[in-house]
Amino acid sequence: MELTLSDLQPTVRPDGRLPDATVARLPVYLRALHTLAENGAETVSSEELAAVTGVGSAKLRKDLSHLGSFGTRGVGYDVRMLVELISTTLGLNRSWPVALVGVGNLGHALAGYAGFASRGFRIAALLDADPATVGEVVEGLAVRHVDELPEVVAEHNISIGVITVPPAAAQQVADRLVDAGVRSILNFAPCVLQVPEGVEVRKVDLAIELQILSFHEHRRLEAAKAPTENENGDAKKNGVLPSSLKPSNLKRRALRRFPASRADADINEEVIGG
Ligand SMILES: NC(=O)c1ccc[n+]([C@@H]2O[C@H](COP(=O)([O-])OP(=O)(O)OC[C@H]3O[C@@H](n4cnc5c(N)ncnc54)[C@H](O)[C@@H]3O)[C@@H](O)[C@H]2O)c1
Numbered sequence: 665m666e667l668t669l670s671d672l673q674p675t676v677r678p679d680g681r682l683p684d685a686t687v688a689r690l691p692v693y694l695r696a697l698h699t700l701a702e703n704g705a706e707t708v709s710s711e712e713l714a715a716v717t718g719v720g721s722a723k724l725r726k727d728l729s730h731l732g733s734f735g736t737r738g739v740g741y742d743v744r745m746l747v748e749l750i751s752t753t754l755g756l757n758r759s760w761p762v763a764l765v766g767v768g769n770l771g772h773a774l775a776g777y778a779g780f781a782s783r784g785f786r787i788a789a790l791l792d793a794d795p796a797t798v799g800e801v802v803e804g805l806a807v808r809h810v811d812e813l814p815e816v817v818a819e820h821n822i823s824i825g826v827i828t829v830p831p832a833a834a835q836q837v838a839d840r841l842v843d844a845g846v847r848s849i850l851n852f853a854p855c856v857l858q859v860p861e862g863v864e865v866r867k868v869d870l871a872i873e874l875q876i877l878s879f880h881e882h883r884r885l886e887a888a889k890a891p892t893e894n895e896n897g898d899a900k901k902n903g904v905l906p907s908s909l910k911p912s913n914l915k916r917r918a919l920r921r922f923p924a925s926r927a928d929a930d931i932n933e934e935v936i937g938g
Pocket residue numbers: 765766767768769770771791792793794797810827828829830831833836837851852853854868869870871
């Protein structure tokens with residue numbers, strides 16, 4: 665059966681919201697669908713899309729069912745239609761003006777990143793506090809002083825603020841963005857921001873991502889060093905927590921080393937167990 669976009673009615677929750685986890689996965693599906701479309705694919709099965717996005721196919725089908733059930737058995741999803749639907753759901757069928765505060769190393773790099781525009785985000789303003797930077801033209805935009813934030817937000821109808829200042833200045837910049845009327849903030853500074861209810865903050869922290877990778881590398885190395893050390897004595901490969909890292913053994917070792925400090929030895933099994 666041929667379906668048109670008007671047949672695709674998102675089935676969001678009664679409160680008008682999609683589950684947060686679904687929202688977080690939609691951009692991942694969208695990126696994969698763009699690649700499929702560029703390679704000439706017209707349809708895609710849920711299994712194929714699941715494989716290229718690394719999401720389980722049942723979860724993927726459930727996510728897409730929130731947007732309207734439109735996959736055709738034996739044919740799959742219409743790639744173009746799915747791109748439209750996800751883009752509309754994410755509000756990407758318009759361009760969002762973004763203000764970036766902190767035009768240092770990272771700010772310069774982000775200002776020059778072409779990927780924003782192609783995904784629906786336009787850097788409309790750059791701001792900084794340093795008189796040496798204010799007035800500099802970066803990617804065709806003259807850097808404005810951060811004191812001008814309220815005027816800049818009104819002038820460009822800014823909806824999203826990006827913070828790329830040092831952590832010590834990030835809260836103050838967030839407060840200024842909120843006072844100026846910005847309700848969505850992307851924070852690159854390694855700190856937690858306090859914002860009033862109704863303001864969305866997303867944090868990007870490369871160091872945290874690297875630390876998570878470090879944990880997995882560490883596990884792999886430990887498993888390779890002691891392949892026979894798991895509980896059954898099997899020589900299992902990756903993904904097995906070696907006994908030296910097992911929470912119970914870590915706890916025992918810690919208690920041996922620091923017998924007076926039971927609290928310190930109370931290791932969070934959930935975190936270590938992965
Ligand atoms: N999220 C990540 O993965 C990631 C990666 C690298 C850096 N960072 C973080 O990004 C931030 C910027 O890093 P960088 O290397 O570009 O630093 P930088 O020192 O090169 O640039 C910071 C800029 O912020 C400006 N600034 C300082 N206080 C300000 C204020 N109150 N208002 C407006 N502008 C102000 C400075 O004048 C400077 O131009 C830091 O917090 C850093 O830790 C994050």
